[in-house]
Amino acid sequence: MPDRDVSLLRPYLLTSGRTEPIDRNLEIETQVLTSELGAASYAGLSFERRDIVALCTKTMSVAEVAAILGLHIGVARVLVADLAALGYVVVHRPIAGLAGDPAMIERIIRRLEAIS
Amino acid sequence: MKPSVESRTPTPVKIIIAGGFGVGKTTAVSSISEITPLRTEAAITTASEDVDRTGHVPEKTTTTVALDFGCITIDDDIKLYLFGTPGQDRFGFMWRDLARGALGALVIVDTRRIDECYPAVDYFEKAGLPFVVAVNLFEGRLSHAVADIRWALAIGDHVPLITFDARAKLSVRDALLTVLRTTLERATSQ
Numbered sequence: 001m002p003d004r005d006v007s008l009l010r011p012y013l014l015t016s017g018r019t020e021p022i023d024r025n026l027e028i029e030t031q032v033l034t035s036e037l038g039a040a041s042y043a044g045l046s047f048e049r050r051d052i053v054a055l056c057t058k059t060m061s062v063a064e065v066a067a068i069l070g071l072h073i074g075v076a077r078v079l080v081a082d083l084a085a086l087g088y089v090v091v092h093r094p095i096a097g098l099a100g101d102p103a104m105i106e107r108i109i110r111r112l113e114a115i116s
Numbered sequence: 117m118k119p120s121v122e123s124r125t126p127t128p129v130k131i132i133i134a135g136g137f138g139v140g141k142t143t144a145v146s147s148i149s150e151i152t153p154l155r156t157e158a159a160i161t162t163a164s165e166d167v168d169r170t171g172h173v174p175e176k177t178t179t180t181v182a183l184d185f186g187c188i189t190i191d192d193d194i195k196l197y198l199f200g201t202p203g204q205d206r207f208g209f210m211w212r213d214l215a216r217g218a219l220g221a222l223v224i225v226d227t228r229r230i231d232e233c234y235p236a237v238d239y240f241e242k243a244g245l246p247f248v249v250a251v252n253l254f255e256g257r258l259s260h261a262v263a264d265i266r267w268a269l270a271i272g273d274h275v276p277l278i279t280f281d282a283r284a285k286l287s288v289r290d291a292l293l294t295v296l297r298t299t300l301e302r303a304t305s306q
Contacts, residue, residue: 027213029130029197061197063154064154067155067185072157073156090125092126093128094217096217101303105296105303108296112292
């Protein structure tokens with residue numbers, strides 16, 4: 001196989017051949033936090049999964065996970081979805097319909113106005 | 117390794133910052149983000165099912181698109197993410213993903229290259245996402261009258277058109293506030 005294909009192939013290997021996350025709708029701003037199970041299972045995990053569980057002891061988004069670990073965003077989504085399915089991380093997804101919630105938008109506006 | 121001590125995680129919300137290459141997206145994000153903007157990459161496969169309005173059928177190719185982002189903690193419960201995305205990439209999952217659930221979008225325009233923001237304006241119009249067009253004032257100069265820019269972009273009067281300075285925190289804040297007020301107006305009129 002020509003070398004140039006390696007970078008394209010790698011994400012598929014990382015995600016065990018899946019090209020879509022288990023939950024294909026996992027938003028990239030979804031918050032990820034390592035669970036107690038994940039922390040306890042840390043030693044048994046390998047490579048990127050281990051890195052994610054170690055990283056997310058502090059809550060961060062899927063996008064941050066991707067950026068910090070140098071993963072393509074699509075790969076990070078799959079791995080996080082995998083870990084969430086196994087209970088190793090807890091995900092906090094955006095609330096649907098928030099953009100149509102005036103009270104919430106007003107709250108964000110007030111807080112943003114306070115930035116100086 | 118110790119289990120997490122955090123008991124609550126914030127609800128994420130997002131605003132998209134779109135525009136052509138070098139228009140000031142990352143500058144705007146870094147002006148107001150509480151973290152140094154991060155960069156991640158997405159592999160975009162341009163699918164042949166997407167046929168351009170000109171009748172041109174794009175070849176199926178895979179390219180990598182950079183996504184720069186930052187965030188602002190609104191309060192204990194809400195974290196606002198700002199995702200900067202290149203306007204010329206309207207194929208692949210990224211645009212759909214970014215637009216879904218977004219509060220709104222800020223489309224940054226460089227008046228010397230107005231056409232570069234057409235795809236973003238076009239996309240947000242079709243997606244029904246509230247957006248604001250913001251002319252980035254490079255060196256404080258406006259090379260076209262605002263009315264001319266509105267005409268060139270063919271945007272309706274319902275789309276706010278503002279000028280701002282991507283390097284200035286408060287100017288970026290005000291631009292984001294314009295986006296949020298547009299979103300609020302949409303939310304209360306529904």
